[in-house]
Amino acid sequence: MSTAAAPTGQRMRKTLSCTAAANAYQKQFGLDLKRRVVDEGEPFAIVQADTPHEIFHAMDIPIITNQWWSAYISAKQLSGRYFQVMADQGYPENSCKYCSLGLACTLANDPATAPWGGLPKPTVLVARLTCDCIQHVFGQWASAMDTEFFPMEAPAWEHKDGQWFAHSNRDWEEIYQPDRIALMVREMRDLIALLENRTGRTFDEAKFQHLMEQINVQEGHIWKANQALARARPCPVSIGEQMSNTMIPQWHRGSEWAVAHAKRFRDEVMDLIAQGHGAASDERIRLMWIGAGVWHDPGFYQALEEKLGAVFVWSMYMPFAGPQYIRELKDKPFEALASRVCSMNETLHLPPWMNGWMASEAERCGLDAAVVLLPPDNRLSQSGTKLTALSLEQAGVPVLMIDADMVDAKNWDHDRMVGMVAEFLHQRGLA
Ligand code: SF4
Numbered sequence: 001m002s003t004a005a006a007p008t009g010q011r012m013r014k015t016l017s018c019t020a021a022a023n024a025y026q027k028q029f030g031l032d033l034k035r036r037v038v039d040e041g042e043p044f045a046i047v048q049a050d051t052p053h054e055i056f057h058a059m060d061i062p063i064i065t066n067q068w069w070s071a072y073i074s075a076k077q078l079s080g081r082y083f084q085v086m087a088d089q090g091y092p093e094n095s096c097k098y099c100s101l102g103l104a105c106t107l108a109n110d111p112a113t114a115p116w117g118g119l120p121k122p123t124v125l126v127a128r129l130t131c132d133c134i135q136h137v138f139g140q141w142a143s144a145m146d147t148e149f150f151p152m153e154a155p156a157w158e159h160k161d162g163q164w165f166a167h168s169n170r171d172w173e174e175i176y177q178p179d180r181i182a183l184m185v186r187e188m189r190d191l192i193a194l195l196e197n198r199t200g201r202t203f204d205e206a207k208f209q210h211l212m213e214q215i216n217v218q219e220g221h222i223w224k225a226n227q228a229l230a231r232a233r234p235c236p237v238s239i240g241e242q243m244s245n246t247m248i249p250q251w252h253r254g255s256e257w258a259v260a261h262a263k264r265f266r267d268e269v270m271d272l273i274a275q276g277h278g279a280a281s282d283e284r285i286r287l288m289w290i291g292a293g294v295w296h297d298p299g300f301y302q303a304l305e306e307k308l309g310a311v312f313v314w315s316m317y318m319p320f321a322g323p324q325y326i327r328e329l330k331d332k333p334f335e336a337l338a339s340r341v342c343s344m345n346e347t348l349h350l351p352p353w354m355n356g357w358m359a360s361e362a363e364r365c366g367l368d369a370a371v372v373l374l375p376p377d378n379r380l381s382q383s384g385t386k387l388t389a390l391s392l393e394q395a396g397v398p399v400l401m402i403d404a405d406m407v408d409a410k411n412w413d414h415d416r417m418v419g420m421v422a423e424f425l426h427q428r429g430l431a
Contacts, residue, residue: 010299012240022248043123043199050344058208070101071295074407103141162356165323172339184338211254221262223322225269230365234278239315284309291373296409303418354384355391400424
């Protein structure tokens with residue numbers, strides 16, 4: 001049993017009152033879920049982030065998003081312990097981490113340390129087959145929890161539009177391809193049939209239609225705030241708080257609370273901009289963070305704000321609300337939803353969609369440099385990073401790649417990583 005180095009993660013400073021409200025809501029959601037599922041035996045599902053959560057919301061079936069659960073475990077500095085359990089059980093040390101930390105927690109079977117005492121048996125696990133590993137992770141997790149895995153296809157995307165984000169709200173049928181959309185609609189109908197059969201709940205088409213309309217309202221609030229934030233000098237809110245206030249409502253998208261919270265977040269951002277408030281007292285460098293959040297060290301992004309006036313202005317979470325989530329429904333809510341989900345991972349990790357968007361975002365937000373998280377064992381997250389770095393450098397945006405994992409803190413040292421970014425900014429003449 002190797003003794004992992006003491007975690008060095010640091011807490012994030014919070015400027016917005018709505019950040020605490022979002023965290024409190026998610027905490028209460030966790031307690032309610034535990035009561036509903038463990039005490040009252042209600043059905044629930046474990047799902048990947050890039051699956052149609054709207055189906056479960058329309059059926060009032062609570063979901064645990066795997067990436068959120070993984071980040072939650074990591075933030076509690078438990079990843080080292082659980083990955084050691086996987087290694088002890090014969091899994092390769094270089095197994096990918098982000099999607100498998102939940103499985104590792106289940107395999108550890110240690111209610112004393114596991115958040116919520118560990119997850120109870122779900123009705124189903126759902127994932128899109130976006131990489132070679134996921135069917136193994138979810139397949140083995142389903143058998144470890146004695147339940148079933150519902151895989152969804154991730155068909156190849158032949159329509160290569162590097163400017164997808166400029167017109168995806170309207171031209172989604174053309175961009176995401178009618179055949180890919182039709183396949184996902186069929187799979188969603190199969191998923192509904194399975195859920196109705198296993199849970200006795202019925203799918204309410206009218207409720208689903210309303211949900212899709214409310215999601216457009218919610219994402220509209222976030223996108224409006226992001227457009228203002230991108231133009232503002234200085235940047236009022238750095239990415240740590242952008243993530244919480246975007247992603248916690250995202251896990252509950254279309255709900256009354258999520259729509260109201262998105263509006264509150266927008267209003268607070270607008271107020272800070274009107275006051276000329278800056279996340280750093282003297283903003284001099286505007287940074288781009290490419291990759292998932294460093295969930296075991298949320299304070300990392302703020303570390304250079306005072307020392308160098310270096311502010312992380314951009315990460316994928318908040319701006320994604322606009323081009324990826326907003327859809328003109330065209331009386332086809334199922335097809336619109338399929339277009340939202342069927343390329344969620346591809347646009348974030350694969351060229352030409354990833355580098356096309358990120359190079360455009362660097363220009364839209366006036367970014368001076370980018371830092372790319374390169375998780376060594378995570379195949380999908382690596383795929384488009386090198387071409388994206390090339391596109392950014394060609395656009396005059398210097399790029400630093402750091403080998404580190406979003407949930408596994410074993411190779412992460414806060415001071416060393418902060419020092420690496422500072423050195424890079426000095427070397428490139430920005431600090
Ligand atoms: S490679 Fe990445 S996306 Fe695939 S299962 Fe592993 S962590 Fe998840």
